[in-house]
Amino acid sequence: MCEGVKMKLGIFRRVTLVLLILVLLSSAAFASSLQLTKDAKNLETYISHPAQLAAAREKLAKLEAKTGKKPNVVILLVDDMGWGDPGVYGGGSAIGAPTPVMDRLAYSGLKLTSAYSQPTCTPTRASLLTGRLPIRHGLYRPPIFGEKGGISDEITLASLLSEVGYRTAIFGKWHLGSDAPQQPQNKGFDESITMYEGSPKFYVVTDCKEKMSEVYHDPELKAYFNRIKKLSPGVMKANKGEKAELALEINWDTIPSLDQKFADYSIDFINRMAKQDKPFLLYHCFTKVHEPSVPSKEFEGKSPAKQPFHDCLMEVDAIVGRIIRTLKENKLEENTLVFLLSDNGPDEDEFPDMGHTPFRGAKGSTWDGGVRVPAILWWPGMIEPMRTSDGLFDFTDIFNTVLSIAGAQDKLPTDRYIDGVDQTSFLLTDNGESNRSAVFMYTLEKLTAVRWRGWKKHLWIAEIGDGTYAGGIGTKDDAKIIRTPGLNVMNLYIDNKERKSIGQKKAWTTPFFGRMIKKHRQSLKDYPPKKAIVTMQ
Template structure:
């Protein structure tokens, strides 16, 4: 057994599988608190050579769309075919790298936490979206480090534009957890929508005392703030018309932030976080009925696509597209519960589940002159990896604190090498604190599964069940809809390998335990 594997077993009590140290597990653990990764020395050298030629720190722009389905973008099988053309997102993909196996968490708050901290949400405690007026008993950010914080301390101008939904109490807002500045709203689109649409929410809006009580829990406004300063309201959200304009407000702010960073000659890290296409979708006047489908969700997709075009065009206008890494994705699969105000996925399930439809999302990486255009890869990419990769691109990888376990891996060589391979061995999937499933190569193994009692009721009418003697396993190349498990029949050779990966992963909680911030539901 190789030395690195012996160290790994001593540290984490892993179970060795015969042959695992050569073909089946090529990962190396560089530091105890960092997730093991697959080294690709030649590809890493190629990526480093490209970065050295830049001779300056690159800008980082992460475009995060809310609840967009894997199949909504044209190059992923949607677009014109489903009544909402996406020319700008198609262009970004065709001129960059299109990932076909990018993974988020099942819902928005956990994904945003994972992207910003590099940690599976069970570790940070941000395991599910907070609800109206709900405040965790413990501020998770007291012991978490965002990529924005690390980059801000290492020469970057950092900001988030748009939806936050990661805590509204003192000490939990963006300008208090590492961002230099921000503009957006603290909650989620539906939280504001419930105050303005009496057709959908009559039992709230038509009862004045009830409405007043609920409104008292929510700040109905777009706000902005800077590090060390109090947040200030900049636009109310009290009507459908005002709510329809928020993404345009966010876009204007992102454009202004980018321009200011360029004028100040400072590298920037910006997360542009859409409110769309989370329900309920109200598009700005310019886009009403403009999609071929003429449904609000489809109009919203076109508005999102237009804003993506505005941001990427600005990079060209400012002549910084050759020095800006762009990554576009969604925070989870489409919300089937709100149909027809929801997106499309070709996979089983949707938002809220760990079926592919809930966690497999678009992933587009673009960087002119650095990422070869037209690449398509099925290499594994977890949105946790954006934490590590962003910090690595900024040259600050040694600044990642050792106090927390980091589940992300640095994917710089995967993205930048001409024929780069993923450095990630497996993706581990959770529902809140429940370990559910893992993806390794083309195989998906479920230890627990979501079962829905009615079509399109992934959130409102489903249960989590333990699998039986044999885990449920699907070869996603031939069974992408995860319809009939054949693990015991056709995957006997791989069962012990994947079970070993899962044991090793779960063993990391012995030294780096899960954090309880008060989001567990009663009875759990």
């Protein structure tokens, strides 16, 4: 038999197999085969583990009977830290920046290896607080240089926890908008001391003679940015419902110690809450290790790498240690769930002032390097130590999971679609399995990739630009978003660099991805997304 005939027969057999699977996999059969459950039309489908859930609930009930109150929640969100930065993920000493605190936290808790953020900071932060993907909450990209945010009509985790008796606080970077309706004290936080903008460099743009010479030497541009800065002049402080006031100016003198200041605020909050009966949510958001890397004097030049980024990574590690130590000193660790996360992958555009990832791509893309991030969960006595899991975890899951742990599942909104799933049983059960079936990844308004089990399908990819800037998105050396042919499927377990599509060879994956994407797009019809890119208005 000639090679041409063999090839045609091979293609025919693969196509026939796909068609057969498509016929056999009715909606009911598909759901049944994956043990999928949907509790309400506006809630995401999830993998049900009844025995696991019962065990987790029993654990929580025993803890509440012992402590007499609901658990506290601490979310530590690092800016632009790559999957490969902490030592426990292969970084640390290997990259010239030891991270002993993060490593100990992982060894005494749960290390997730397939946790997914959004490609950039603002979409991630909005998704974490709302349980909704960017296509729904409307913050497709970060607001920059005074642009309005778009979270004013969203329901946040902080506001729902406040309704069930939690004291809520945020200290650090906000980056969801700077006008009054978007500010944290008007979005559910009882206490807030925050930097509204995405980076300290916003506050010194008119002083950057070398990097921003076009602004520095232009009186008109300088005057424009100075006017914008008056709307957000530095670190702003406000209690719920109050008008924000300036707490600290941000300039070259204060930038190095900014994260230490935010740590002081968080530590003070924990110390105060230890004397109260109320449970609390502490959302601590680092400004590091976002560029420009400017370590405090205590850490300047202290990393083995002798690089500013690495100094800053070590400083972040030390601050995590300060906060964990404060919880222990107040004997709160038994009743406090701690998340340690990064908001997206490393920022390759700022080389060498950037983090590390073993995966393809970086911040701004939905290659795994841009959205697969370190995630460590710590809760002594509740989360088994020395656990590592590759179970899927999306940042939207934090919304549902924290509400569940707080006993506030009934507070889940019913008037909008919630993309998160409750991962309580996954986190609290020894050797628990993830309840998430798939992760949906967006670049601006485009669904660009979907991960299911160890497989990942790309609908659009970010491709490094050719220097012409035609159709470029302005990051990753003017990367372009390119539509794939449709069978662009990778097996991440054997190809974590996402270099080789084997969608044609593994055509059996097509109906599985097809049904997931169809169901997801149907949810967008049932609950229409925000059509405008809020931050581009």
